[in-house]
Amino acid sequence: MKPLLSNDYLVLLTRTFLGLLFVVVSLEKIVEPAAFAQSIANYKIVGPPLTVVLATVLPWLELLCGFALLFGIFLRGSSLLLSGMLVVFTAGVISALLRGLDIACGCFTQDPSVGKIGWMKVLQNGTLLALSVFLYFSSSVRFSISQYLRTRPLG
Amino acid sequence: MALREAGMLLIAAAALGFIYTAAMEKGLFGTQRAGFSSSFPTSVNAPVTISPDSAKMFFDSGNALFVDSRHAYDYSLGHIKGSINLPLAEYAAKKDTLARVPKDKLIIIYCDGADCNSSIELAARLFMDGFVNVKIFFGGWGEWKAKSLPIEKSAK
Numbered sequence: 001m002k003p004l005l006s007n008d009y010l011v012l013l014t015r016t017f018l019g020l021l022f023v024v025v026s027l028e029k030i031v032e033p034a035a036f037a038q039s040i041a042n043y044k045i046v047g048p049p050l051t052v053v054l055a056t057v058l059p060w061l062e063l064l065c066g067f068a069l070l071f072g073i074f075l076r077g078s079s080l081l082l083s084g085m086l087v088v089f090t091a092g093v094i095s096a097l098l099r100g101l102d103i104a105c106g107c108f109t110q111d112p113s114v115g116k117i118g119w120m121k122v123l124q125n126g127t128l129l130a131l132s133v134f135l136y137f138s139s140s141v142r143f144s145i146s147q148y149l150r151t152r153p154l155g
Numbered sequence: 156m157a158l159r160e161a162g163m164l165l166i167a168a169a170a171l172g173f174i175y176t177a178a179m180e181k182g183l184f185g186t187q188r189a190g191f192s193s194s195f196p197t198s199v200n201a202p203v204t205i206s207p208d209s210a211k212m213f214f215d216s217g218n219a220l221f222v223d224s225r226h227a228y229d230y231s232l233g234h235i236k237g238s239i240n241l242p243l244a245e246y247a248a249k250k251d252t253l254a255r256v257p258k259d260k261l262i263i264i265y266c267d268g269a270d271c272n273s274s275i276e277l278a279a280r281l282f283m284d285g286f287v288n289v290k291i292f293f294g295g296w297g298e299w300k301a302k303s304l305p306i307e308k309s310a311k
Contacts, residue, residue, distance in 0.1 A: 004239035033176055038279055050179050056176050068164065079159020084161075105270045136157070 006132075010087030011140040014131050015069045019127075022082065025108050029059035029138040039106025043092050043097075061085070069135070072144020079135035093117050093125065166175035174196040202264075202289040211304055216286060219261040224273040225296065234296065235265065236278035236305035243273035246280055253281075261288045 004010060029036040033115065037055035046054065061081060068078035089107065094105060096117055105115045107125075115121075141147040174210060205213075213219040216233070221238035223230050230240040241249055243266060256262070264276040278291045292299075 028201035030175065035279070038275070042275065056172040057165075057169045058174070060172040061165065064164050064168050064171075076157035076161075076163060077164055080165055081161045082158045101272060104276065 005138045006140050008142040010144045011110045011135065011138045014135055014138075015072070018082065018119075018128065018131055019069035019136065021065045022062045023070070024066075025095060026059045026062035026066060029055070033059070036106060036109040039104060042101070042103040042106070044098050044101070045092060058085070070143065072146055075138075075141065075146065076136055077146065078079065079132045081130040083129060083136060086125055086132060090122055090129065093121050097122070117154065160247065165185070201293050202275075202282050204291045204293045205263070207292070207298045207302060207304075208215050208241075209290075210265070210294075210299070211302070213261060213263055213290075214304070219263050220256060221292075222262055222264045222277070223296070224241045224266045224277040225271065226265055229267070229296075233300070233306050233308050235299055236307045241311040243277045243280075246270070248279060250284070253286075256286075259288050261290070262286055263290050263292050265292040267295045267298045268293065269297065 033055045036059060037051050040051045040054055041048070063084070065078040065082050065085075067108045068074045069082075093105065097119065101117070103117060104122050107115060107121065109115055141150075168281045214221070221235045221237045223234045224239045224243050225234075225240070225242075226242050227240055230238075230242075234240070236275050239252060241252055264278045264281070266272075274293060274295060278289045281289050
């Protein structure tokens, strides 16, 4: 496992994939916070005030974490946050499935007619979670702004 | 280290989120929250949920168009008398059904209560497509039938 965790190219590929994904999916949620709030409300887990706060903050958190992964800043912090978000999202989907709710996921698009929740969605989120946990434990910082700042010649 | 980074990202995201929504008058600071239930503060025209008694009152008035958002099979087994079937999943393909319906027509959407959210989602879609008088009868088919209100079945 250790060679994988320190493989510069594998880490870069994972960072790029997850970073791009979260940047792209956050944009629609940022532009349409009301639609995203409705997606959250459909899960019937949190009340209206918290739903609105989540719909306001989560898309920006996804965007910032995505950019952080892409540029290699705050790598451990952003992968920790993404892992936490994915655990919560997946728990929400499982909870909704167990309660028999017939709702759209609201994960990648806010179009209610596509992306219904299902066990495939759980598998999909689980895969993304595995990738973000991998990044959290990875030791490679090559191709990152953090590394550049640390190693650039002074003066 | 990781926690400190995560905290900084979280604070930055919260600040950006609230500043953006306030500047753009969206979400928390907006006037349109399409599809929210009546417990949400809503714009004047955004869909709200109504009780079975209100649904019955609108039904009796004869001025409301009832739209059943359940699957066609469920609709065929029984539906509110006079309602039309527009399953959420087929909205894009079948929305022409409403082409002749005036945008200010009172439309009441229902499915089947807590196990089904398609009425809320369909209401949001209609609202976004310009229908300004959309209401959600969330109790839907189950509550209507339980009260022995007028129903009908599709012809075989």
